[in-house]
Amino acid sequence: MDGIDNGQGAAGQSLQREQDSLSILADAIASPGSRHEVRRHGRCGMSVELTLEGVYLSYRQGTTATVALEYVTLSVEHGELVTIVGASGCGKSSLLNLVAGFLRPSRGQILLEGDLITGPGADRCVVFQEHALFPWMSVRQNVGYGLRVSGMSRAGTRERVDELLALIGLTKFANYWPKALSGGMKQRVAIARALANRPKMLLMDEPFAALDAQTRRFLQDELLNIWQQTGTTILFVTHSIEEAVLLADRVVVLSSRPGRVKEIVKTDLPRPRDENSVSFAGFRRQVAGLLQQEIRESQLLDQAAG
Numbered sequence: 001m002d003g004i005d006n007g008q009g010a011a012g013q014s015l016q017r018e019q020d021s022l023s024i025l026a027d028a029i030a031s032p033g034s035r036h037e038v039r040r041h042g043r044c045g046m047s048v049e050l051t052l053e054g055v056y057l058s059y060r061q062g063t064t065a066t067v068a069l070e071y072v073t074l075s076v077e078h079g080e081l082v083t084i085v086g087a088s089g090c091g092k093s094s095l096l097n098l099v100a101g102f103l104r105p106s107r108g109q110i111l112l113e114g115d116l117i118t119g120p121g122a123d124r125c126v127v128f129q130e131h132a133l134f135p136w137m138s139v140r141q142n143v144g145y146g147l148r149v150s151g152m153s154r155a156g157t158r159e160r161v162d163e164l165l166a167l168i169g170l171t172k173f174a175n176y177w178p179k180a181l182s183g184g185m186k187q188r189v190a191i192a193r194a195l196a197n198r199p200k201m202l203l204m205d206e207p208f209a210a211l212d213a214q215t216r217r218f219l220q221d222e223l224l225n226i227w228q229q230t231g232t233t234i235l236f237v238t239h240s241i242e243e244a245v246l247l248a249d250r251v252v253v254l255s256s257r258p259g260r261v262k263e264i265v266k267t268d269l270p271r272p273r274d275e276n277s278v279s280f281a282g283f284r285r286q287v288a289g290l291l292q293q294e295i296r297e298s299q300l301l302d303q304a305a306g
């Protein structure tokens with residue numbers, strides 16, 4: 001059977017992923033005040049939330065093995081916003097899926113606040129490129145779903161959903177069906193749904209890639225607002241160097257497959273960031289330079305495989 005080298009099957013993985021992303025919405029954690037506490041702690045206390053130690057991931061397809069990640073070692077602090085860039089196929093989504101607990105490393109380990117990640121949990125929520133809202137539920141029901149599953153009362157759910165809808169600016173759309181929303185609105189609902197149970201970490205896999213440039217820019221600002229208000233730690237995968245530099249405390253540049261941490265760029269620019277500033281352009285150039293060689297190598301790899 002195809003799968004990853006630690007023996008987990010690939011069959012039904014996407015269905016499993018969907019179910020898992022629902023189950024990780026379970027269990028309410030922490031009060032709103034404590035999120036701010038976490039954020040302050042992250043800024044000043046430099047306390048580590050996530051640690052990847054020598055993580056290796058190999059997928060197996062029949063007799064062929066693809067090594068997607070090789071000895072990835074990385075620490076992420078509480079309340080940090082880390083972006084991940086790298087050539088297509090270098091293992092970015094695999095990395096997020098490992099942290100989400102949908103996959104297990106073939107070697108190495110991943111720790112969340114010192115505890116080994118062995119599967120999905122309410123402390124991590126994933127936002128994918130496709131919003132994955134339930135089409136048969138209204139906006140309010142979508143956002144509140146995980147809260148209800150975790151046993152929150154109707155009144156409590158209503159209050160929390162109102163708070164989240166205000167946070168994403170969609171209060172007036174509470175009773176709309178997903179099909180009546182624009183792509184950007186759907187993605188905002190997906191973010192609100194992911195935040196509902198106050199996860200410690202938000203894992204975002206190219207969440208704005210399918211959106212037009214204007215909507216994307218708007219949502220980047222929204223995300224930064226939400227991040228600053230909630231103190232949630234964010235791991236954010238993107239193909240856009242601009243987006244990576246705009247959002248990040250640190251940009252992790254992965255090498256071509258198998259993905260390794262090639263370099264980490266600390267983008268210590270004041271916020272809000274001015275994309276037209278000389279210092280922003282400097283970081284953009286630095287990340288682009290690091291990526292260029294990896295993209296070339298990745299293309300050669302793909303040609304050789306073809």
Ligand SMILES: Nc1ncnc2c1ncn2[C@@H]1O[C@H](COP(=O)(O)OP(=O)(O)OP(=O)(O)O)[C@@H](O)[C@H]1O
Nearest residue numbers: 010059061066068087088089090091092093094095
């Ligand atoms: N379920 C799977 N079975 C076998 N190989 C896989 C599986 N998922 C990913 N891979 C392989 O692992 C490598 C990394 O894939 P991954 O999706 O993590 O890359 P990525 O960096 O997210 O790419 P992109 O930027 O195109 O989204 C690729 O070579 C891919 O073909």
Ligand SMILES: [Mg+2]
Nearest residue numbers: 092093094205
């Ligand atoms: Mg991907």
